[in-house]
Amino acid sequence: xxxxxxxxxxxxxxxxxxxxxxxxxxxxxxxxxxxxxxxxxxxxxxxxxxxxxxxxxxxxxxxxxxxxxxxxxxxxxxxxxxxxxxxxxxxxxxxxxxxxxxxxxxxxxxxxxxxxxxxxxxxxxxxxxxxxxxxxxxxxxxxxxxxxxxxxxxxxxxxxxxxxxxxxxxxxxxxxxxxxxxxxxxxxxxxxxxxxxxxxxxxxxxxxxxxxxxxxxxxxxxxxxxxxxxxxxxxxxxxxxxxxxxxxxxxxxxxxxxxxxxxxxxxxxxxxxxxxxxxxx
Ligand code: UTP
Numbered sequence: 001x002x003x004x005x006x007x008x009x010x011x012x013x014x015x016x017x018x019x020x021x022x023x024x025x026x027x028x029x030x031x032x033x034x035x036x037x038x039x040x041x042x043x044x045x046x047x048x049x050x051x052x053x054x055x056x057x058x059x060x061x062x063x064x065x066x067x068x069x070x071x072x073x074x075x076x077x078x079x080x081x082x083x084x085x086x087x088x089x090x091x092x093x094x095x096x097x098x099x100x101x102x103x104x105x106x107x108x109x110x111x112x113x114x115x116x117x118x119x120x121x122x123x124x125x126x127x128x129x130x131x132x133x134x135x136x137x138x139x140x141x142x143x144x145x146x147x148x149x150x151x152x153x154x155x156x157x158x159x160x161x162x163x164x165x166x167x168x169x170x171x172x173x174x175x176x177x178x179x180x181x182x183x184x185x186x187x188x189x190x191x192x193x194x195x196x197x198x199x200x201x202x203x204x205x206x207x208x209x210x211x212x213x214x215x216x217x218x219x220x221x222x223x224x225x226x227x228x229x230x231x232x233x234x235x236x237x238x239x240x241x242x243x244x245x246x247x248x249x250x251x252x253x254x255x256x257x258x259x260x261x262x263x264x265x266x267x268x269x270x271x272x273x274x275x276x277x278x279x280x281x
Pocket of ligand 1: 006007008009010011012013014023024052100102103104105106108109126127128249
């Protein structure tokens with residue numbers, strides 16, 4: 001299966017950091033956000049990846065490219081451990097790049113990948129969302145998409161006060177945690193929301209989505225919303241994600257995620273905890 005990673009957004013919630021630096025390249029502990037996304041794709045069996053990028057996003061391409069100068073220098077200095085890490089990054093997968101010239105929304109970004117995808121189901125993984133689980137989130141979706149012969153999205157239960165920030169699904173539960181979706185609303189008011197199940201940024205979509213995107217008008221935020229196009233699909237399922245997702249697109253969640261991931265590293269756990277106790281005191 002191929003996958004599309006939209007990463008062309010302006011990242012306005014993260015300004016001024018994102019003025020000349022892509023949000024998807026913000027480090028979360030020891031690597032850029034988009035590297036976690038690509039590692040999830042690879043762990044899900046995907047080896048053909050299309051990144052939709054835009055102006056000022058060249059560092060994404062450079063990160064996944066070879067860097068002969070750097071490799072030579074590391075070899076000369078005998079830094080073979082870090083050389084191995086650097087080489088692994090550029091060998092992760094076949095990555096193709098498509099440029100979205102104007103940021104017209106997530107739906108429009110996905111539509112840019114139409115010719116590369118062809119006529120098969122494909123995965124979509126947002127470039128600013130990290131997921132953590134025993135079985136990768138996208139792998140869970142690929143398996144369920146095959147079982148139900150349908151497009152499918154990953155969802156997570158969110159508290160009432162967060163409902164207005166997400167695309168929300170409504171429908172009937174057909175088996176444990178799997179819903180047949182009959183309603184989709186982008187950023188609804190709590191009183192109008194069909195549930196608390198929020199779309200978290202991982203999808204497997206059937207190719208008819210491209211026709212629906214082309215027939216979708218701009219809506220919330222003056223953008224072509226993927227949610228509006230998905231609402232036109234004949235069949236759509238949702239899977240309550242068995243794991244945890246992290247939204248890196250806003251400052252506080254990015255900071256929390258970095259701390260949580262750093263605490264998981266035995267090398268720094270004690271030092272970081274001591275430091276945190278000290279500043280809290
Ligand atoms: P977001 O809405 O979170 O990204 O889109 P944004 O528009 O960059 O963020 P803010 O709201 O201005 O802070 C989710 C993903 O879709 C991509 C983004 O790069 C992000 O990874 N995206 C969004 C595009 O590729 N193109 C677009 O036109 C919009």
